[in-house]
Amino acid sequence: MFRININLKVAIVLVINFLLCANIIAENNWNVPADKKARNSYIKFDAASAQTGEALYNKNCLSCHGNLGKGNSLKSLNPVPPDLSSAKTQELTDGELFYILTTGRMIMPSFKNVLSEDERWRVISFIRSSNKNYVQVLSKFDxxxxxxxxxxxxxxxxxxxxxxxxxxxxxxxxxxxxxxxxxxxxxxxxxxxxxxxxxxxxxxxxxxxxxxxxxxxxxxxxxxxxxxxxxxxxxxxxxxxxxNIGVPTDKPGLTQKRAIWNVLVKAPVWIIVLYSSGILVFGLVLLYLLTNLRKLKKIGETKN
Ligand code: HEC
Missing domain, CATH: 2.60.40.1120 (Carboxypeptidase-like, regulatory domain)
Known part of the structure; x- marks a missing residue:
């Protein structure tokens, strides 16, 4: 009876472990649909497309993924954003990379409405430029x-x-x-x-x-x-x-009224007054100190 109990416990632990592992494996896999996975870029991955891709990468991806091959991605995130020049990422097809960029997942944002299709392919061109073994298959898409x-x-x-x-x-x-x-x-x-x-x-x-x-x-x-x-x-x-189907709204522009963020002519009056009187008080104190210094000097001179 005792033995059976232990075996049962071991079995339960094993099943739980298996489930956890399966869950982690599922988490790692992006499960890209077959037709999307097979998709290829109609933009040629050359120096020019990699260059525009690099600028887009620096603006949109660098903060999380770090520089390619430098291992300086944002470690405080969970999961840690992978280095995109790593073997694991480079094993993904162009279609999979495009899909991941398009849809995102949790922390990894979707770039669907941020980057155009052209731009997304150019970013991938840049990511591929770090891989000497990569050979592109161009899409016949026109x-x-x-x-x-x-x-x-x-x-x-x-x-x-x-x-x-x-x-x-x-x-x-x-x-x-x-x-x-x-x-x-x-x-x-x-x-x-x-x-x-x-x-x-x-x-x-x-x-x-x-x-x-x-x-x-x-x-x-x-x-x-x-x-x-x-x-x-x-x-x-x-x-x-x-x-002409919206609700008519007449909101004065942000720069039309006197406001802190506006130019000097439209700065709030209280700020102008406060600032000017501040400078005035500072100047008067300075003047007072200087005249007293001169008085001191004169007293010194007459004593000598
Ligand atoms: C806010 C942080 C963040 C930004 C910005 C970001 N990513 Fe990610 N990215 C992540 C995280 C986190 C993961 C891991 C997600 C996961 O596995 O669930 C990831 C995963 C990926 C993957 C999958 C890699 C693999 O090997 O599984 C690719 C490809 C990718 N990102 C590309 C990009 C590109 C290209 C950009 C810029 C256009 C970008 N990401 C911008 C956080 C970010």
Whole structure:
């Protein structure tokens, strides 16, 4: 009975250990879908693309991943961001790197709306430049195909929806682009605000977005909408259009009023007064000290 008990305990511990290990293995694996894994870059990985990639890397990745091959990534993070020139990372396919950059995971941010597809490939070109054994397989994808795409955006006041229609002007005629990923944004003072969820186009190349009724626009209620289309065949395309569907908002600009961050002519009066009187008091004290010093000197001279 005693033995069975111990065996049972050992078995339980073993099972728990196994589960933990399996969990860690799953954590390490990015589980990139097969079609994404096989994806290749249409941008040639040469000195020029690596150079633009390096600038983008320094701006977006360096703070966490450190310099390639230097092992100076941000150790305080958990998991520690790997050195991207390491064998483990270099074993990933270009498609996997692209997927990781696009989707992110927990601390590793998604760069989907930060870097364009072109820019993401250029960053990967830079990451590959550290690997002497790497040989690129170029994609047959033609980035010029994106020029064939025609996007139309309409607002339906009845349903309060934005209709996006995506077509391609092929030689054979106009075709609807189906199952393309569509993201809608409204431009704001700082960056972009995503409207509704990311959608996929229907067989007719149409996607619909619910528009929030309370979105502030400019003085006249204009809102600038940007639609971003992402399709495996046609690439990434952006289209921008202004609509008069926002709530008219008249907010004085940050620099229009007297404020601490403004230029001198528009600095707050109390700051000007405080600052000037400060200087005045300081000058008077200095003058007082100097005249007293002169008096002392005179007294000394008469005593001699
Ligand atoms: C905020 C910190 C941070 C920034 C910024 C960041 N990363 Fe990461 N990255 C991480 C962390 C943490 C991991 C590990 C994530 C994990 O395993 O779950 C990671 C993982 C990765 C991986 C997977 C490596 C492997 O071997 O598994 C790649 C590739 C990657 N990052 C590329 C980049 C690139 C390229 C940039 C810049 C465009 C970037 N990262 C910006 C934190 C960051």
């Amino acid at each position: 980035p010029n195909k994106s020029k064939l795409v025609k996007i139309d955006m309409k607002y339906d006041a009845k349903t309060n929806k934005i209709h996006v229609d995506v077509k391609a002007n092929e030689k054979t005629g106009i075709v609807s682009i189906k199952d393309a990923e569509i993201v809608l944004f409204a431009t704001r003072y700082f960056g972009r605000l995503q409207i509704d969820k990311t959608q996929r186009t229907s067989v007719d190349g149409v996607a619909e977005f619910a528009f929030p009724k309370d979105l502030p626009g400019d003085k006249q209620g204009n809102v600038e909408l940007v639609v971003k289309v992402n399709d495996d065949n046609y690439g990434e395309i952006e289209y921008q259009k202004k609509f």
